[in-house]
Amino acid sequence: MTTQRQQDQIGRRIKALRDARNLTQAELARKLGFSDRQTLAAIEAGERRVGPQELVSLAEALNVEVDLFLDPFQLIGEGAFSFRARGVEETVLAAFEEQARRWIATYRELGLQAGSEPRRLGHKLELYPWSSFEDAAASAEMLWKEWELGDVPADRLEEAIETRLGALVLYVDAAEGISGAASQLPGLHTILVNRRESQGRRSFDLAHELFHVLTWDAMPPRRVEPLEVKPVKGNRVEQMAESFAAVLLMPAPIVSDRWAARGGEDLPLWMSRTAAQLRVSIPALRWRLVNLGLMPKAEVQSMGSAPRPAGGGPQQMPLLFSRRFVERVSGAVEAGRLSMRRAGGLLGLSRTELADVCAAHGYPLSYELPG
Template identity: 55%
Template structure:
């Protein structure tokens, strides 16, 4: 049976709309540090279970309830309905200079989220199929730097990147990882980012950076997407290696560095050059 307009809106099912609104209500509630019980009382619900069902996408929100939510949560109506924004979904990890403020990252993340959401929405309209299954590297925080470098070298062979991996890396990431790569005009101090988003993982690269830096950031962020589940990165990763602190955070970034270096400068390419130098 073909769905009618009440069931679908521009290719989005009613279930998807309910899930979208529910997810964003939950995000706004958590941002205000409200419990479900507290928000339920402010929205005039008789019990917390009603809100729980809404946040889970299992119950439709009426027009009156949505207007009330706008007032209570202090957001505009587009916050709940605009499919060209990422709200309550998608996790970003930024490579940025130490002086880059969280306010600047937050503002730019809002813009970047719109770009990613727009690509996803256009893909949905065009019927582009996506999958939540993504390749990953069998590395953990306990892995050695040699193992990280070995993974980078091996991946270059598997992806057939050749002796100049940087030239083929972007296409290989899009083809083999199903990820979106965007070169954007980012504010000074922001080199790039990885965005983990079901169905459309994304890498953002500041196209104003030098070519070598862009290539390195691309390889570095690919590492984070390939290891996100076992080694989730921080929201802000410092580009300056001497300011990364200690412990787990520093360890993950060092593994990413070794992986990126080996992926871009594989032993199979450097070996002959070194031998020719000696000769």
């Protein structure tokens, strides 16, 4: 880590910890014995180097360990999160955010160590809080064409997000009630999806959080957003995100062509089969048909609860994390830049679990585990 980057990191973390304790710069400066707050202001801005003894004094004043200022495998004072969750206690959500911050910081730091520069988001949607739902839908159709997502957009979306945006997609194990999340960090946006959710929910979470990644500056999402968005009197930004996700996963030409080819096939059977093929839920497909004018709203409302899409048995969960993420971690372990114990701790895995995850993604570790 360069000296300037470390100074910036220390300053940012001091400010975050000071804010969390409701201390002003003047109050913390007095605790440290500085003659004025300008010295602390320069430290927080990354303009003044912190000496070893000053760092110890700062740790004592803020009641933290010195390592908290120096550890690059943490995100403190940077990165914003938005979660799709329901009925989750704040302590559970905070614990998940802390682990997510560790995953993201690990990916970023290992990339910097390997010489990979952070990539600025190269694509944003020209959408604003006053934009119409039609504008959001048109943006989704445009993205579907531009990214060449094909007949089943859900199958290509993850790769497109990673290659075209440089964003990180992670499939993770989250507590019940947490469906997905998005994180904004300069040079590295991240989408997290609970891999234990159904295929349809995972697809929608990925597309929904993509909307937030592409519109974060103009329409910052709330820290916690509901899983189900009210169609009337709901959060307008979330309604736009839902509209965007539905169109991106079920473009009008694809759905219309499949509807036209239905012939006399039984409607529930067609819906079940088509939803499974498009990797979406049956209710999502129903309402997409209504929005396209292919089915009356009253008919959808009269239908009972939807069965699971036809899929030939239990749905398979995605592998933990992602191939790109595991490639970076395993590469650092193999190169000796990161020990297996440290890597496992950062990812929340035992060494055996870490080895299994790496092997599952096609990156077996050469280290022998103790018997």
